[in-house]
Amino acid sequence: MTGPSNTLLDQRRSWLQGVALALAGLGLLGPTGALHAQSASSIASTTSGGGLDRLPNSWPKAWFEAQSIAQALALMSVKQPQDAAGQLVIQSADIAENGAMVPISLQFQAPCRSVAVLVDKNPNCLAALLEIDPRIPSLSLPIKMSQSAEVYVLARTQAGGLVMARKEIKVTLGGCVVG
Amino acid sequence: MSQAIRIRAQVEGKTVLLRVRMAHEMESGQRKGSDGRLVPAHFIQQCRISLNGRPVLSAYLGTAIAKDPLFTLPLPMAQKGDKLSVSWTDSRGASQVAEGVVS
Numbered sequence: 702m703t704g705p706s707n708t709l710l711d712q713r714r715s716w717l718q719g720v721a722l723a724l725a726g727l728g729l730l731g732p733t734g735a736l737h738a739q740s741a742s743s744i745a746s747t748t749s750g751g752g753l754d755r756l757p758n759s760w761p762k763a764w765f766e767a768q769s770i771a772q773a774l775a776l777m778s779v780k781q782p783q784d785a786a787g788q789l790v791i792q793s794a795d796i797a798e799n800g801a802m803v804p805i806s807l808q809f810q811a812p813c814r815s816v817a818v819l820v821d822k823n824p825n826c827l828a829a830l831l832e833i834d835p836r837i838p839s840l841s842l843p844i845k846m847s848q849s850a851e852v853y854v855l856a857r858t859q860a861g862g863l864v865m866a867r868k869e870i871k872v873t874l875g876g877c878v879v880g
Numbered sequence: 881m882s883q884a885i886r887i888r889a890q891v892e893g894k895t896v897l898l899r900v901r902m903a904h905e906m907e908s909g910q911r912k913g914s915d916g917r918l919v920p921a922h923f924i925q926q927c928r929i930s931l932n933g934r935p936v937l938s939a940y941l942g943t944a945i946a947k948d949p950l951f952t953l954p955l956p957m958a959q960k961g962d963k964l965s966v967s968w969t970d971s972r973g974a975s976q977v978a979e980g981v982v983s
Contacts, residue, residue, distance in 0.1 A: 756938065760925045765940075765943070801946060824908075824910055825942055828942050828944035829939055829941050829944075830940040831940075832937070832938045832939070833936065833937050833938075834937070836955075837936065838954055838956065839953065841950075841951070841953070842945065842949060843946035844945060845945065
């Protein structure tokens with residue numbers, strides 16, 4: 702890698718790094734600010750944030766507007782995640798009375814660094830994209846469910862694997878309309 | 881919207897349990913108001929939790945997160961006296977920041 706194009710890339714890289722650091726300092730950068738600042742050199746090549754390797758640089762509108770799990774996974778460039786096989790477990794009630802508030806708990810049996818929470822049959826499937834410190838062993842958050850459906854949680858483990866867990870939750874009262 | 885962010889972090893055994901509640905209507909854009917029209921979407925899009933200035937959780941959220949969401953997570957690396965900060969930005973560009981201490 703030599704020549705003027707490389708110099709340009711370096712310039713862009715250091716510029717991006719500078720901007721990322723400046724924004725992170727101001728607390729203005731999106732969720733992955735500090736992590737990006739540490740690895741700004743890779744921003745240029747992975748701006749899409751695909752494959753859940755790292756989160757996109759800004760709120761990914763298209764991902765959040767996906768109307769099916771398949772569409773969301775395709776937009777996220779996720780291909781053939783492995784079954785979590787216990788590395789990642791979704792805990793929740795089997796039956797939720799109110800779809801407007803369904804607490805779920807994610808147990809990271811294997812340390813994870815990024816996580817996507819998706820709800821099948823919701824008008825917009827993607828509920829959350831998270832980047833976490835791999836030392837965090839679990840996380841609970843409340844989702845909305847429009848009807849009985851499967852919740853999918855996809856995670857990039859610290860070891861680099863992409864795993865997916867799912868759990869069916871029955872909903873007595875749908876949450877998108879009342880919530 | 882009232883007090884936008886409440887942080888509670890307490891040592892529990894060998895870990896610290898953090899609870900963060902972000903007061904927000906988290907309007908999905910799918911709900912009809914009393915006038916029969918859809919209530920426009922209005923929800924938190926980004927949030928971040930930092931421990932002593934380093935992010936431990938960064939998130940992009942969509943409309944399928946419940947109203948006034950409560951995030952609960954253990955922080956095994958945290959200790960009593962550590963500083964926590966939580967911030968969010970919503971789909972209309974409003975933002976909130978709050979700070980707390982592990983007790």
